[in-house]
Amino acid sequence: MSPLxxxxxxxxxxxxxxxxxxxxxxxxxxxxxxxxxxxxxPTVREPGLRIIVPFVDRMTKVPVQTVVMDVPSQGAITRDNVTLAVDAVVYFRVSDPAKAVVNVDNYLGAVSQVAQTSLRSVIGRVDLDTMLSDREQVNDELRAVIDTPTEAWGVSVDRVxxxxxxxxxxxxxxxxxQAEAERDRRARVIAAEGEAQASARLADAAREMGETPGALQLRLLQTVADVASDKNSTLVMPFPIEMLRFFDNASGTTAEDADADRASTPPEVNGSGPAPAITTGPEADRR
Structure with missing residues (x-):
């Protein structure tokens, strides 16, 4: 091979x-x-084929996709002194690639550490009921706490x-x-409300039947028909309501006549008058 x-x-x-x-x-x-x-x-290179000065420039490629990071379980004590173990997930992305390269060594590790410490801090400021019933408030507070230091690193926290x-x-x-006792209480309240409504309905029905004499008799005949429809050996003989009213009126009349007879009889005859006076001494001898 030649030198050329x-x-x-x-x-x-x-x-x-x-x-x-x-x-x-x-x-x-x-x-x-x-x-x-x-x-x-100052210029951040956009996607595509880019030319830099060889052996002089050094390019660092920073992904701007949304990163999903799991926060390990953190043990903390709530405001009402209850020990909890809570884990979370953080959604974030790089909003300023230059800051993510210059201001922090490893932004992924830094975000993870901030998320863990912030999670313990937020848990210590809320009580157990808030953690269980109002997670949306806890998530918003946690996102705000994590987003504050990461803003200087060019990282934007979307949600936690x-x-x-x-x-x-x-x-x-x-x-x-506690949940079982609460369910029992609700069941008792519902049963009591049902009894009250049923009593009110029965009172209204009794009032309506009292105002309409034939309604009670019709109800009695309907009950007899319901009992007779079953296959049984029981014989039901309804007692007429008019007979009950007759005996009721007759007993009332008899009581009034007895009161009138006692009022018209003299006290001496019926023995209800004043007792005779008893006299003693000389006046009794003259008699």
């Missing part, structure tokens, strides 16, 4: 090496941050969700008994 060919081959290799070092491909979900001699260039709350065994039994 060797020289040309070396030149071609050097050209390819320089061109390869000066051409960078930035994906659609990435942004390129360029440092020239260690100094940040609490996944699971682990309660102590004794607290679970207490809550189970």
């Amino acid at each position: 060919l060797i020289t040309l081959a070396l030149l071609a290799f050097l050209v390819l090496t320089v061109v390869g070092a000066g051409v960078q491909l930035v994906q659609q979900y990435q942004r390129g941050v360029v440092l020239r001699f260690g100094r940040l260039l 969700e609490i996944k699971d709350i682990a309660l102590p065994e004794g607290m679970r039994r207490s809550m189970s008994r």
